[in-house]
Amino acid sequence: MAILEVKDLTVNFGGLVAVNNFKLNLEKNELVGLIGPNGAGKTTVFNLLTGNHEPTSGEILLDGKSIVKKKPYHIVDMGIGRTFQNIRLFGNLTVLDNIKIAHNGSMDYTFLDGILRLPKYWKEESEANKECLALLSVFDLDGYAYTLASNLPYGQQRKLEIARALATKPKVLLLDEPAAGMNPQETSELMETIQSVKSTFDIAILLIEHDMNLVMGICERIICIDYGKIIAEGLPDEIKKNPEVIKAYLGE
Amino acid sequence: MKKSNQLVGLGFVIAFIAFVGISGLLFILALAKEPSVTYAYAGIVSCMLLMLVFSLAKKTSKTLKSYLNNAIAILIIIVIVYPLIAHNKSPELFPFLGGVSFKGYTTGIFILICINIVMATSLNFSTGFLGQLVLGHAGFMAIGAYTAALIANILFAAGLPIFFVIVLSLLAGGVLAALSGIIIGIPALRLRGDYLAIMTLAFAEIVRIIINNLNFTGGAQGLTGYASAQIMGLSKETFSLYVFFTMVICVAFLVLLARSRHGRAIISLRENEIAAESVGINSTKYKVTGFAISALVGGIGGGLFAFHMGFLQPSMFGFMKSVDILVMVVLGGMGSMTGSIVAAGVFTWLPELLRDFDEYRMVAYAVLLIVMMIVRPQGLLGVKEMSLSKMVRKIRAKLLKQSDGNLMEGGDE
Known part of the structure; x- marks a missing residue:
């Protein structure tokens, strides 16, 4: 089908x-x-x-x-994940944060977990970090994880957009x-x-x-x-x- | 190997200096005739020592270190500032200060700075993090202030301890402000940019005019005689502690929230709303949430203001108040909590220093804003945050290199 x-x-x-x-x-x-x-x-x-x-x-x-x-x-x-004709990244955020935002749907700790930093927060955040870095390494972007997305070269920005779409x-x-x-x-x-x-x-x-x-x-x-x-x-x-x-x- | 040995050595040196300083302080305190204060100080100081040891220990994780560093910084401020404040009221508590103390006036400014930090950081949350220009933050402040004042009256009359009166009425003020934030947020956040700014401006005016025309709020004559800090018998000195800790909790709340997945979702809406939706961020939900949180903390700030002033009038929450707060946020840097804190401090203190030129304040603000927009449009700090842990690491690295550069001054958050 x-x-x-x-x-x-x-x-x-x-x-x-x-x-x-x-x-x-x-x-x-x-x-x-x-x-x-x-x-x-x-x-x-x-x-x-x-x-x-x-x-x-x-x-x-x-x-x-x-x-x-x-x-x-x-x-x-x-x-359904997508990329855009004109790049739409979260420019002022790091490459890793760009991916983590797309990863939001896979995490489900609540506001309270986040504000009080309960164990669930740590567990899910460290898992997310690991998964997102692994995804970045598929695109050879793991070296740029803490660079601001807007500072990436053009070709890498395109790759990052694809990676971000895949993170969903x-x-x-x-x-x-x-x-x-x-x-x-x-x-x-x-x-x-x-x-x-x-x-x-x-x-x-x-x-x-x-x-x-x-x-x-x-x-x-x-x-x-x-x-x-x-x-x-x-x-x-x-x-x-x-x-x-x-x-x-x-x-x- | 050599480097790590040096690090350990440095840790010992710091611990030794801290130990000598602290035992000296304890000795002086022991001379003081108020044992409860001495014990409290001994407690705080030994807490700090313990934290310092953990923070310097190698095995401690980076995140825990950063929390410990921040906690130590907050305690240091209390240890240094509180005696200065309290000395004015009861000099026998801290004889070692030898007459050096804040006057009541300075304490008042300290309280106002803390209140303005709460207002500026909360406005920064909606303007700098969510990316929606809000021109009516004074509206939320007014709702928080009047609610807190009226609720405090009831609770105080019911005979609740002062601590609970303050905490509960602050919360009530915050919650009501947040509710009004949600109610106007749902329709208003369909608008963008200028239109939203005008709508929030209108909201603040509506709030002001409603308060002006209601009976139980005292109308244009203002609300007096409610259970403010003074009427509840709380000295300015003790109240300053309440305000300081409320400020710390509010700022910590906003910073911790901004660094969770919800905060990232809110920031992604500022960066690019279409892209955020395309990666599964529910834009309406997070916009309204961000707006409500900003209103919640703004309402708490308003509540603190009510307890401090002891007198509320609708004209206190006019458009100029919103602009005052917005100026702090813009000059400090939209998207930087540190910037808002610094700017709130400067822009509360400066007008006090320049009391003689009061009429020219708004002119000076305008000129300053124009100059700032030309020279540094992103504000003092842009979106940068100052992190104590990073600073400690930098200072340590510098010390290890044996070079003597300018070491930056420490702040609170």
């Missing part, structure tokens, strides 16, 4: 149909790419999946449960243009990171990207949308040759 199932998803902003009958079946441990020209509605699809927008019609099922009309933080708890223990990870602004070497590093994330954490990934090397290189399946509609879906090689995709997006 598909872990994420999207049926006839449509959203209107005033008279504009931003997403029109979008369909998706994301299997467990699958990596799917979402491409299309600027303004095609890719990020809007992400915002619908994470609850930032409410769909006009359609259904989104995560593990068989509907997530339509749920609050963003509730959807995170149910298992998602079943589905949505990556919005992870390679934006990266040079070719950083991009190829990122490809390896995404591959290893997929296998280590055993999750499904949906990815928006304009870098065709990356998309064609790692995606198992690609969906191309234009004006909110799916115009093609298939394996990378099929997409490359699809006349509609070439016309709308890839170019001659």
Whole structure:
């Protein structure tokens, strides 16, 4: 059974149909790419999946449960993590704190435990520290644990955002243009990171990207949308040759 | 190996100096004719010694060390400041001071500084940590002050011991302020930035005008004759201890909260609300919580103010009061508790020193704010916190290097 199932998803902003009958079946441990020209509605699809927008019609099922009309933080708890096109880190906090905030859902000590520093606080905080540092070491960021997030180099900030999304223990990870602004070497590093994330954490990934090397290189399946509609879906090689995709997006 | 030996040696030196100093103090105290004070001091000092030993012991964990260091610092302030305060009232208790003491006026300023620290740190919690500009903190202060005053009246008439009267009415003031914080917080926190600031400003004015028009609050004439510290027969000197410890508890509460998972969630809302929601932070819940906690502590500060003043008037809690507190927070650095504490101290003391130029105070504030915003927009300390443990480590490292740089002065938190 598909872990994420999207049926006839449509959203209107005033008279504009931003997403029109979008369909998706994301299997467990699958990596799917979402491409299309600027303004095609890719990020809007992400915002619908994470609850930032409410769909006009359609259904989104995560593990068989509907997530339509749920609050963003509730959807995170149910298992969808995301990154942003323009990096949104907690800049004035340390790298470790960035991860620990995302780890909040896995801790459940109360206000009283926290203020009086009861044993539960110590136990959960030290566990969280350990887990978060382990997660950082997967991304080679453990050396930066006590650096302010805004002081990290650009490529590391991108990695940290992915790590932070993973700290919420998602079943589905949505990556919005992870390679934006990266040079070719950083991009190829990122490809390896995404591959290893997929296998280590055993999750499904949906990815928006304009870098065709990356998309064609790692995606198992690609969906191309234009004006909110799916115009093609298939394996990378099929997409490359699809006349509609070439016309709308890839170019001659 | 060599370095650790040096560390142990240093520990012994410190312990020795402390021992000599303290036994000297005990000897002088033994000369004093008030045994209870002597015993109390012996108790405090031996507590400090014990803490010092634990704090210097190698096996103690870093966190415990930092708690011990802070506790020692607080006790040191009490040991140094309290005799100065108490000496004025009863010089026979501390003969070794030889007439050096605070006047009642200075003690009053000490109390006001503590109250302002409570107000500034609590406002900093909503403005610097939660990131919502609040222009009506005096509103919460007013609610806390009037509630504490009215409740204290009832409790004192019922014959409760003074300690419980003060604690319970402070709590009542804080809780009512927190409730009003929740009630206006739920609609108000849907607004952002300037709009929220204006709404909180309006709230404070509404509170002031309501108090102005109610009968049981004394209206515009003010509330007098309630069970304030003076009327309950508490000397200024003893009351200053209540205020000091309430301040310590309030600041510790805010700092400890800020360093728990709830505090991190609140700070993440300041940093980036959309990102915070995308990692599962319930923004409404934590915003209202942060706002309510700020109001709670603000209300307690108001309660202390009521006990101290012995007279309440709605005009005390006008817009200027909110601005006074906000200036302390902004100049100290939004997001830095240490900054708020320092700024609250400076901006309570300075106006007292410059009493002669009272009319120009607001002009000076404006100029100072403009200069500050140009030179150092993040405030005195930015979001930095001063940590005693870090300082101890630094000083130790410096001493070990045998270099004599400027050692920073210690503070309380």
